[in-house]
Amino acid sequence: MLLALAGLKGGTGRTTLAVALAAEAHARGRRTLLVDLDPRGDAHAWSRSAAENPTPPALALPGSAPGQAERLRALSFGHDLTVVDTPSDPEILAAVLEVAELALIPCRPSPLDVWAAVDVAQACLDARRLNPRLQFAMVPNAVDARTTLSAALPRDLRTMGLPVLDVAIARRVAHAEAMAHGSTASLDAPGSAAGQDVAELFDAVEALQAHCTTARLYH
Ligand SMILES: Nc1ncnc2c1ncn2[C@@H]1O[C@H](COP(=O)(O)OP(=O)(O)OP(=O)(O)O)[C@@H](O)[C@H]1O
Ligand SMILES: [Mg+2]
Numbered sequence: 001m002l003l004a005l006a007g008l009k010g011g012t013g014r015t016t017l018a019v020a021l022a023a024e025a026h027a028r029g030r031r032t033l034l035v036d037l038d039p040r041g042d043a044h045a046w047s048r049s050a051a052e053n054p055t056p057p058a059l060a061l062p063g064s065a066p067g068q069a070e071r072l073r074a075l076s077f078g079h080d081l082t083v084v085d086t087p088s089d090p091e092i093l094a095a096v097l098e099v100a101e102l103a104l105i106p107c108r109p110s111p112l113d114v115w116a117a118v119d120v121a122q123a124c125l126d127a128r129r130l131n132p133r134l135q136f137a138m139v140p141n142a143v144d145a146r147t148t149l150s151a152a153l154p155r156d157l158r159t160m161g162l163p164v165l166d167v168a169i170a171r172r173v174a175h176a177e178a179m180a181h182g183s184t185a186s187l188d189a190p191g192s193a194a195g196q197d198v199a200e201l202f203d204a205v206e207a208l209q210a211h212c213t214t215a216r217l218y219h
Contacts, residue, residue, distance in 0.1 A: 001209045002076040004084045004100040006093055006136070008123070009116035013106035013141040015042045016175050017201070018085035019055075023184040024202040026056035030080040034058040035072065037096060038087035050182030064091040069098040081205075090123070097127035100134055102208055104165075106141040107157065109149040114156065121162050135208060139201065140168035167200045 003021070005014035015038070022034040034055075036043040039062040047058030061071065076082040076099075084096055097103060103124055107117040117138055124136040138157050143150040157164045174185040174194035185194035 001080070001101045001205075002072060002082045002084065002099055003205060004086055004096045004103045006086055006097070006100075006103040006105050006120050006124070007116065008088050008090065008093065008119050009113060010088050012108055012113055012116070013139075013169070015046070015085050016179065017104065017106055017139065017141065017169065018043050018083050019046050019179070020175070020184045020186060020198045021202055021205065022056045022058075022081070022083040023050075023053075024186050024198050025081045025083070027054065027187060028202070031078065032056035033075060033079045033082045035075060035082060035084045036060045037062060037064075037068075037092050038085055039063060040087065043085040046179060046182060048182075053183050053187060055182070055187075064089070064095040068092075068095045072096060073099045081209075093120070093123055094127065097124060097134060098131055100127075100131070102205065103134065103136040104205070105136060105138050106169075107138045107153065108142045109140065109144070109147065109153045114153075114160075117157070117162065118160060137163045137165045137208070139165050142171040143168050144171050165201070165204050167197070167204045169197045169201060170194070172197075 005018040007014050022032050025032040034043055041060050044058055044060040086092055086096055105117050105120045107113045128134050140153045154164045172194040178185045178188045186198040189195050
C-alpha cells in the first residue's frame with residue numbers, strides 16, 4: 001500500500017508519524033520503503049542517522065518533477081507498505097494523491113490545524129476524480145486529553161464531515177527524543193505509552209489496508 005502523510009501546514013507531525021509508521025512496519029517484518037518528498041529531507045536525514053538501528057530503506061525524491069506520481073507507484077511495487085513523507089506544498093501533495101491509496105492527515109488540537117486539515121481533505125476529494133481508490137483520514141496528533149481542545153478534536157472534525165481514525169497520538173517528548181538518535185518511540189520502548197500509540201496507529205493502517213484490498217476484490 002502507498003501511504004502518504006499529508007498536510008498543507010507546517011509542523012503537524014507528518015515526518016514524526018511517517019518515520020514511526022515505517023519503522024514499526026519494518027520491525028513487524030513488512031517489506032517497507034520510506035520515501036521523502038520534502039526538499040528539507042527530514043525523514044531521509046533521520047534514516048541516515050538511523051544507520052545503527054533496524055530501520056527500513058529510505059529514498060529522497062524531493063519535489064514534484066514530471067513523472068513523480070508514476071515513480072512513486074513503481075517504487076511501491078514489491079513493498080507491503082510504502083510510506084511517503086510530504087512537505088506543505090500543494091503541487092507535491094497533488095502529485096502524491098494521484099497514486100496514494102491512503103492519505104493520513106495529522107491534525108493537532110488547534111483551530112489553525114483544523115482549518116488546514118479541511119483544505120487537505122478537499123484536495124483528497126479532488127484527487128479522487130483521478131484516483132477513486134484513495135482513502136483519507138485525520139489522525140489527531142500531539143493531543144493532551146486533559147485539555148478541552150484535545151478532548152473535542154475528534155468530535156469537531158467528525159462534525160465537519162471529516163473521516164477521523166479512532167486512534168490518537170498523544171503529545172509525548174519520547175517522539176522527539178527517539179528522533180534525535182535515529183530511532184522511534186516504538187523501537188526504543190515498545191511498551192511505553194508513545195510506543196503503544198504508534199503500534200495502534202499501525203494496526204489502524206493495516207485494518208484500512210485490509211479493507212481496501214477486500215473492496216478491490218469485490219468491485
Ligand atoms: N505526538 C507528538 N508529541 C510531541 N511532539 C510531537 C508530536 N508529533 C510531532 N511532534 C513534534 O512537533 C514538531 C513538528 O513535527 P514534524 O516535524 O513531524 O511535523 P511536520 O508536519 O513533518 O513538519 P514540517 O512542516 O517541518 O515538515 C517536531 O518538533 C516534533 O518532534
Ligand atoms: Mg516534515
